[in-house]
Amino acid sequence: MRGYYLAYDAEIGALAWRFYTVPGDPSKGFENDAMAMAAKAWHGEWWKYGGGGTTWVNTPTIPNST
Numbered sequence: 001m002r003g004y005y006l007a008y009d010a011e012i013g014a015l016a017w018r019f020y021t022v023p024g025d026p027s028k029g030f031e032n033d034a035m036a037m038a039a040k041a042w043h044g045e046w047w048k049y050g051g052g053g054t055t056w057v058n059t060p061t062i063p064n065s066t
Contacts, residue, residue: 023047 003021008014023030023039025047030036 002024005019005021007016007018009016020031020035023035023042023046026039030039
């Protein structure tokens, strides 16, 4: 499983965005330019095995600055 960060709208609890920390299956396309660029550094069939970039060891909380 790929690691990712989620952000929720604190007022309504809806998912606001998700940012993956590693690229996924290239046949499905990449979510953004950063993941496409990062995929160039990965070799083999990494998307089948998971690993790298997991975020379970910490849970950052970032307050809304508005």
